[in-house]
Amino acid sequence: MPLTSCMFNVAIYASVSEQIGALSLGDVASGAAPERFPFPATEHTAVIIKRHLMEANELSVADMVEVIGVLGSKEHLPVDDYAPSEDAAAFPTIHAIIVRKISDHGHPDLDHDGPKEADVDQVRQSTQQTREALIDYLSAPLYGDKLAAELVLLHLLARIHTRSNGLVLGKFSLNLKEPTVRSAAFPILSQALGSILPKFYALPLSLKTLNDHFFFPRGGEGLSSGILQVTKGTSLLLDETAMEEGTLNDKGVKNVKAIADLSVYQTLGYVFPFNNLDISTDVSLLIVSSGSSLIPVDCSLKLKHIVGEPTIQEVAESRLVEFRKYLSVLRMAEYKFSEEMAQEIETEFMQQRKEASAKGTPLMTPNELAFNVGLARLVSLSRGDLTLTREAWTHAKDLAAQIRSRSNGSSQ
Template sequence: MVSAFLIDALNDPTKVLQELYQEYTGNIDQFPAFVASHFSDVFLKSDDTLREVLPLDVNHPPDSYAPRSLVRFHAMVQDTSSSPEMYLANLNENKCGGWGISQNMPASEWPSTFDYCDLKEATALWAVTVPGQTTWKTEELAARSDSSSSPCQVPPQSHKFPVPNTPHIGVQVKIYDNEAAQSLKTTDVVTFIGILTSESLNSEVGSSPMVSALHVLCHKVQSTSDGSTTDELATARDDLIKWIADEALGGDEVAAQWLVLELSAKVYNRATPLLPPSITLSRFPVPTSSSSSALPTLHHVLSDLLPQHLSVPLSLDLLNKEKFSPESKDEDLHSGYLQVPHGTTLLLTENNVREGKLVEKGVMNIRAVQEVMDAQTLEYSFPFSKFSFPTDIVTIVLCEGRKSAFFQTGIVVPLETQPSLETNLYKTKEQVKSPDAARLAAFRSFIATAKRCFGTIDIAEETSEHIREDFVRQRQEDKSEGGKVTSSVHASAGSHH
């Protein structure tokens, strides 16, 4: 039964939707939730069925699909400020009008009269390719060998993608299960499954541009703890540190250890701030004139290890001209470099910085980065107000001097390279000596597992007892200070954190 439904849904999702509508006997207001539940059971219960749905990504752009194809879009929610969209839920002969069916009908086919109770709202938002999503992660999600793929160019509404002049997919997403849509926030990473169409960005404006629209049948929010494990994690750490040191840090294993710790960090608690520290690798040589790449080898290494990694080559020109924080203009949210999903690693390189003037916009950009480093928050600017939203970004700075020219990081590690390996600091992707596929998978799993386990420590009973006894002893030695120690500390000594 499920198999037959799966095949039908893949071939003609609109037909399946109409059949579900005609068989449905419940309240019409609950039909969108019924559809979401039905398609979730088919597509979102296992990775195998999910990957049967064609991917929408930079290698499989919207124009490579026929209208009303069923696709899945692994995307970041960029803008949730769009007004809800009205649609006619019930058409003539008890036909479904949602999911783009009524919008695409010619005027001659619209019912001459209709019940205003059949006018419903769909949540509209803008979603983009996950910024910084690395090539291996994109290929893993696609899980298809499609020789007919055609890489996309910079699409319309490119100002809504954080990284300027970068190929990506931008789609207007329409969700009919409004209750489920209410929980979606900017920078959430979501897998949407829906029917792909092309529509006017704003149906109320005659000159509005045409954009791709995805009418969502079901969706799933990605957890920041998603990831696999492997039995080889016990030996992966030392090999990982050795590989990073030799391949990208001139043989400095101490710096590599700090880097691995940084990659494993995340926001653990905001109430009592336990945030990932920012790190500067200082004394990092600038590329010589003979260097084959302006990007450090570390960029390629991190791209091999992490699902989401973004390098920003800082310069005065970039700081003074580009946007780092999102800003709403004419009720349209423009993105910025820092509008990225939780779990992203940001590599800021200062080797292109030269003497010059930093204008007000550049100062504001630096302040935004520092705010992410210090408080893990990012300010969004609106016409009459500003709001700060939580982030969870690991930040790594590379600088030539003893400290960063712009940022105050929590950790500064001077790089100490071996002369024989110093030339490895700047290599092209093709020159990087990657481990075999199995070992690379173990490295990725080690980092993902370490990030998931952050803040989870099992304390043995004898250690817990020692902590309690030491706490009591200190209170007895200094009663005046003991009154300032809260009972919660004593209680926590006997618990597992």
Template sequence: MVSSLLVEALSSPTDVLNDLYEYQDKTALGDFPQTVTKHFSDIFRTDEAFSEIPALTTARSLSSYRDRALVRFRAMVQDTSPAPEMYLSKLKSGKCGGWGLFDTLKGDGKEEELDYADLRDCTVAWAVSVPGESEWYAKSLDGECDGTDGPVQEPPRSHKFPIPKEPHIGVQIKIYNVLGNDTPKTAEVLNFVGILTSEPLHTESDVSIDVPTLHVLFTRQHTLGITSGVDTVRVVDEPVPNSEDRRQDLINWIAEEALGGDLDAAEWVLLTCIARVQSRTRSLHPPSLTLSHFPSASTSTSTPTPTLSHVLALLLPLSLSVHLSLDLLNRVPFVPESKDEDLHSGLLQLSPGTTIVINESGVQEGQLIERGVLNVLAVQNVMTSQTLSYKFPFSEFSFPTDVNFIVLSQGSKSALWKTDFTLPLDSPTSNEFYKTASEIRLPPAETLAAFRQLIVSAKTGKIEVGESTSQHIQDEFVQERKADSSVSSDDLKQAISVARLIGLSMQEKEVNIKVWERAKELEKRRKARFA
């Protein structure tokens, strides 16, 4: 049975807001934003109820939503630098203020005095569609779109989206509940639920423009991999059934479709994609990978996008393909930069969990200007430290990232970056490296869904090194150091990192001797290719 509260909230959130205000204890009006948050979040607390809220997607024009419609927007917070905005919490009529509700401050031709006790602050931010979000993943969260009333309009302030010329939605966010330490953070992905309007941009500039504005009623955390819908990918504590066979099938498919049958290369790609920041204090960051001797696209190829990028888009919730060139490096900003008190986005301003595939085949001889050099350094910094610098007129701040890198190099190593691992391809002459998305041979739908579940489960899973295995690893390390003094603690840390990733991909909860030996064999085969 459908709740009447849910129907009312969906049909007219403004009426619900006004009714709440009317019955609010007038001695506790300062707590009204918290009351609003609790009321609406309780109505839509279940996944089934939450999915009833229309979603903002690029498949539908914003103009097709009615004014003050209740919508949800899964978005990356792009800019939190705007100053708080003041609003009148109680209108002259005695009705509710805020959430886009206001009345004129003039009566009989004279400006009426404000009651400053009724002024409150609301947090203002800018949010954009999640960059690099795969189509299949978006559909699993938002469902199929009913279509649009016409072509999707060019989003306002497109400079605030990381990927140039990519379709997206950009919205001004206004949050009325005092969140304290829970205030949205830059590059964080949240589900914003609120009332959609069009209002002037909150800015210090004298130029006034109207932009889509979402007056937030409540927010909901977004956890990578936990979805609702037909193509569900759920993270569960129990191991994935037949995980070993499924893992090998996944590696086989990646190798056959995108890497000329190179199984080791496919396994390294899988391990790189499921990695994440384990500890910032101990610098346990995702390892970066270079696939060297990667062939360039032939002149007859219609697209410079590697097949690997298409395959990963079918498997990963978040991925980005970058066809590198000198023009791109010299022209496109990779780091966010504030200009005229407006934060412009950069190519590396991405949400946690994104895998970036950088194809160096487009880089020809030429000169890197200052921006190009800074872009190269920015990529290396994110690879090494998992932090991204944001530039402001008189300062620079670093924000944490959690991004994976796979570099495709035509030479024996990356021409621009030092990655943690380099693997020469075993069959670089295959014609399988550049295919269009439609040319990829897909596995059965249930198999593809199983591949996705394995990847997401591994990426969000936890694994520890068993006590006996830890002692075994230490004893081996001591013996290796005696035999070869060049072996360092960094080598040990990388080896343990690979073992953890292999264990996660096998759905193990603990790194055991078997997993450790598999990691050693994989690394041994990698080094053998350089011989």
């Protein structure tokens, strides 16, 4: 059968990078083929994967894969991608025997297809204690704000479960607003999230970064990566407080739109000379800003300063391992919405609107109801419940009320 080739930059994921390193690929120049790597000025290892033809729908851009094959000699990139010159870098080649997709959880200890029933059962045995400990851990970088920490926890558990007629359900982009010009929480929060997430990237949104780098992929003879071209299940932390006064150029404006489309539609545009393609993705977006974010989000909250400065809580490695598995397993766990609770919520919604109309008070909108239902799903999962409970529904409504109250009041 004929062979096809593609280029993988493998160092985004430490587990893959270490396995590749075992094949003596460490002599590859750092930063080689940067146009194929999403993150600027980041250490990475590039390899060429050669494989037999597969079904056209088997692999897609930004898929995470495991490759088992034979290490070959170094080669230049194929001519139809970038014609090699005499001084062009050559890359190690792996002749693939097996190429298989990995579920977007990214956790090295879980099955390629996702967590099994035994994984879910194990995590659920200590869900409440882990949940409380994780909220404590996340509140330390957020000035001790437990409400903000709980929302970050729910944000980390969110994933898209339904796409229908342009409607995207399950996403939970979050904006944390600081009352300071420059975020003190961002670097500490970045450290905390990096310690518990398998796929995570933090980026200060400076004017220079927006104007100088591409956030979206572009295609010509070959596909050049953009910062947002990451696998499903990746968490991005963006710092808007790093933005200086100045003017966004054309590239910067397009980059902001790419981030907005990611937040609202969970799609990323791939720009080609004669047409553009919007590819569906599922990337968590957490934005720190000094006021309202430039990016439309599902939820925003003013941070409340309970303690003076953001800190990182020192915890044992065993606890971090527990956090990682809790997040990876419950995020991917199968969740079902019971007909009984659906009917109860519908009746409650109609009753609330009826009473509000009689009193002349604001009526709950369908969008507010949808937000509460989505929040309740995440609350249930965070508690290890695989269906909606009345306790989770009540807690979700209370969280929504606290968010509204915080938005209308002071953060101090």
